[in-house]
Every structure is written in structure tokens, then in C-alpha cells.
Amino acid sequence: MIEGVVTKAYSGYYYVQSGEIIWTCRLRGKFRLSKQTVLVGDRVRLKAAEKNTGIIYEVLKRRNQLARPLVANIDQAVVVFAASRPDPNLDLLDRFLILAEQATLKPVICLNKVDLLKDVQELSWLAGYRQAGYPVLTVSTKTGRGLEDLRKILSGKISVLAGPSGVGKSSLLNALQPELQLKTKTVSTKTGRGKHTTRHVELIPVAGGGLVADTPGFSNLHLPVIEVRELVYYFPDLAKYYGSCRFNSCTHHQEPQCAVKKALAQGEINPRRYQSYLRFLNELMEQKRRY
Numbered sequence: 001m002i003e004g005v006v007t008k009a010y011s012g013y014y015y016v017q018s019g020e021i022i023w024t025c026r027l028r029g030k031f032r033l034s035k036q037t038v039l040v041g042d043r044v045r046l047k048a049a050e051k052n053t054g055i056i057y058e059v060l061k062r063r064n065q066l067a068r069p070l071v072a073n074i075d076q077a078v079v080v081f082a083a084s085r086p087d088p089n090l091d092l093l094d095r096f097l098i099l100a101e102q103a104t105l106k107p108v109i110c111l112n113k114v115d116l117l118k119d120v121q122e123l124s125w126l127a128g129y130r131q132a133g134y135p136v137l138t139v140s141t142k143t144g145r146g147l148e149d150l151r152k153i154l155s156g157k158i159s160v161l162a163g164p165s166g167v168g169k170s171s172l173l174n175a176l177q178p179e180l181q182l183k184t185k186t187v188s189t190k191t192g193r194g195k196h197t198t199r200h201v202e203l204i205p206v207a208g209g210g211l212v213a214d215t216p217g218f219s220n221l222h223l224p225v226i227e228v229r230e231l232v233y234y235f236p237d238l239a240k241y242y243g244s245c246r247f248n249s250c251t252h253h254q255e256p257q258c259a260v261k262k263a264l265a266q267g268e269i270n271p272r273r274y275q276s277y278l279r280f281l282n283e284l285m286e287q288k289r290r291y
């Protein structure tokens with residue numbers, strides 16, 4: 001048996017990298033029966049057939065699994081937004097951070113297209129994420145700014161580039177490795193949105209070691225099923241305080257002597273992040289009422 005990593009899954013075929021060879025594989029029949037899914041990033045065992053084709057017999061235990069984009073065994077999630085065209089959707093960013101925390105991934109925030117700004121300092125919301133402890137990169141494929149930082153972050157790890165359509169995920173990989181020639185498309189001038197150019201998740205080797213997944217953009221994210229009282233754990237900037245709330249059952253909304261609200265009042269928590277927390281709290285309560 002040969003062991004390798006699934007780098008792409010496409011109309012019933014699985015591409016498995018083992019050393020220098022990419023094996024084009026089908027699944028053994030029992031997978032279809034057991035409905036077990038095979039994801040990009042999965043480590044698998046395959047039996048070789050002719051001309052670098054094979055049959056996948058076994059999927060090894062997953063270390064983690066990210067819900068959107070759907071990938072397994074990732075070391076790091078880099079969430080990409082554009083400074084402009086399309087404008088950053090911070091609600092979507094906060095949702096993605098929750099999905100990443102749920103998969104026990106440490107997210108890195110990458111703001112691309114900073115060449116479209118007069119001054120990065122004007123983005124006060126970025127500081128809120130730095131304050132929350134997330135690493136933030138400001139980059140541009142047009143000017144080359146920050147690309148070395150991105151290269152360093154990707155090197156030697158298995159990473160996923162996630163984010164809305166049109167923010168420049170594929171462009172960033174092309175800028176780091178021009179030989180990739182990944183397809184990119186201009187953002188629609190009418191709607192200001194991307195055109196969903198990348199259609200499949202694909203793990204790509206990074207020069208100097210590591211793999212990075214280019215992925216299709218998303219425009220909405222559902223919150224995972226989380227207990228209302230546990231939501232705070234997914235906000236590291238709020239979670240620092242909740243241990244000192246008066247009530248164990250505190251949801252940090254209307255309860256008296258809430259340490260989170262006290263920190264907010266003292267300017268230690270970014271108000272925008274707290275608003276996201278309340279919005280998601282509401283959404284989880286709605287979810288619970290419906291089911």
C-alpha cells in the first residue's frame with residue numbers, strides 16, 4: 001500500500017500525492033456504501049494499478065476538519081479579504097473566525113489589495129483584530145507589499161486560503177509562484193463582487209516545502225451548532241474575561257456584574273466584535289427555538 005495526501009477531488013476522481021508522484025484514484029466500493037467522505041487534505045492508503053492510477057482503500061484518522069471550505073488535516077487557515085473591490089464584509093470575517101476556532105485552527109487575517117487605499121492606517125477595524133490576538137498581514141499582489149511575510153507564514157505548513165470571491169486568493173498564489181498560472185478574473189464593476197473563478201479546492205506545493213489550498217470564494221457562512229453559553233469561547237478577545245462574571249450562566253448580554261461588559265466599557269474589547277457576539281448569540285437562540 002502507498003500512503004499519500006489527497007490534493008484534489010474532482011468528479012469521482014481523487015488525486016493523491018505521494019513523494020513526487022500524483023496518483024489518480026477511484027474509491028474502493030465500500031466507501032460509497034458507507035457514505036464515508038474523502039476530503040482534500042485526507043491522508044489515505046492506496047493500492048497502485050497501472051500508469052499511476054490506484055484505488056483508495058483507507059482514509060487515516062483526521063487531525064481536524066474545517067467546514068468551509070471543506071478540507072482536512074490543515075495546520076493553519078489564512079482568511080483573505082480585500083481592502084476594497086469587494087469591500088470587506090466583517091460579519092463574514094467574524095463567522096469564518098468561529099469556524100476556524102471550531103476546527104482548532106489558528107486563523108491568520110490577510111488583507112489584500114491595500115494598493116487601493118490611500119493609507120492602511122485609516123482601517124481602524126484592523127486594529128480590533130490585532131487587539132484580539134489575530135496575526136494580520138497587509139498585502140498587495142500589485143505592489144508586492146507583504147508577499148514575503150505571506151511566503152514565510154505558508155512555508156513548511158499545510159494551509160488553506162479562504163475568503164470571499166474576488167479578494168485575490170488565486171492572485172496571491174500566482175504572485176508567490178508565477179509558474180502556477182491559476183485562473184483569476186476581475187471583479188464585476190456592476191455588483192462589486194467576484195465571479196467565482198476558482199471552482200475546486202486544490203492543495204498546491206509551496207516552494208521550499210508546505211502545501212497551500214486555493215479554494216472557491218464563499219459569500220455566506222452558517223454558524224456551526226454551538227451551545228449559547230459556549231459562544232464566548234470562540235471569541236478569544238471576550239473569552240479572556242468571562243471567568244470573572246458574577247453568574248456562571250452569564251451570556252454577557254443583560255446580566256448584572258458581567259466582566260465582559262465591564263471590559264467593553266473600559267475599552268478593552270472592540271465594540272464591533274462585541275456587536276458580532278450579540279448578533280451570533282441571537283442567531284444561535286433563534287436556531288435553538290426552531291429545532
Ligand SMILES: Nc1nc2c(ncn2[C@@H]2O[C@H](COP(=O)(O)OP(=O)(O)OP(=O)(O)O)[C@@H](O)[C@H]2O)c(=O)[nH]1
Binds near residue numbers: 141143171183197
Ligand atoms: N488592485 C488590486 N487588485 C488585485 C489584487 N490582487 C488581486 N487583484 C484582482 O482581483 C481580481 C480577483 O482576483 P482572484 O485572484 O481571481 O480572486 P479569488 O479570491 O481567487 O476569487 P475566486 O476564485 O472567485 O474565489 C483579479 O482581477 C485580480 O487581478 C491586488 O493586490 N490589488
Ligand SMILES: [Mg+2]
Binds near residue numbers: 170
Ligand atoms: Mg480563485
Ligand SMILES: [Zn+2]
Binds near residue numbers: 251252258259260261
Ligand atoms: Zn458575562
